[in-house]
Amino acid sequence: MKRLIPIFAILLLASCTGQKKLMNKWVGSSKEKLISDWGIPSKIVEVEPGGEILVFAEEVKFLHGGMASGPGLPGQPGTLGGSSFQPTDEVKKWQYTIFLVDLEGKIYHLTQQFYTTSPDKINFQVSKKSDS
Numbered sequence: 458m459k460r461l462i463p464i465f466a467i468l469l470l471a472s473c474t475g476q477k478k479l480m481n482k483w484v485g486s487s488k489e490k491l492i493s494d495w496g497i498p499s500k501i502v503e504v505e506p507g508g509e510i511l512v513f514a515e516e517v518k519f520l521h522g523g524m525a526s527g528p529g530l531p532g533q534p535g536t537l538g539g540s541s542f543q544p545t546d547e548v549k550k551w552q553y554t555i556f557l558v559d560l561e562g563k564i565y566h567l568t569q570q571f572y573t574t575s576p577d578k579i580n581f582q583v584s585k586k587s588d589s
Contacts, residue, residue: 480554480567488562499576504557511556514576519548551575 483491491511492498500512550571557566572579 480569483556483564483567486564488556488558488564491556491564500579500581502581507560509558510581511558512576512579512581513554513556514551515554516575517550517552517571519550520546549573 488509488511495513498511499514500510502510502512504510550573552569552571553576554569555567556564559565
């Protein structure tokens, strides 16, 4: 079991790095290409002087749980030394992928975040950086 932890950590990091590379391929692409591939955004926020924020949101369900003691054999599927994982709570979150688009319609930045607020209830406010 202890030998599996480093392998799991390496796989997790590799998948995150792969996802980031996959997403960063969009930087420099056109807004039209993005919409052609991803569909209509959940929200579009106009930014002065002419840029946009394109927001794509997807509902994701997470299962939280714990270990339940009970009869079981080590190595038996779904068990860990006589205990098994039991999903107990379902948590709904939204995965937001946010693209920043410049005046020419080119994507120059993107980010992904999870929030519990649905897209219809989220309010984007854009403020200018003050010259202090």
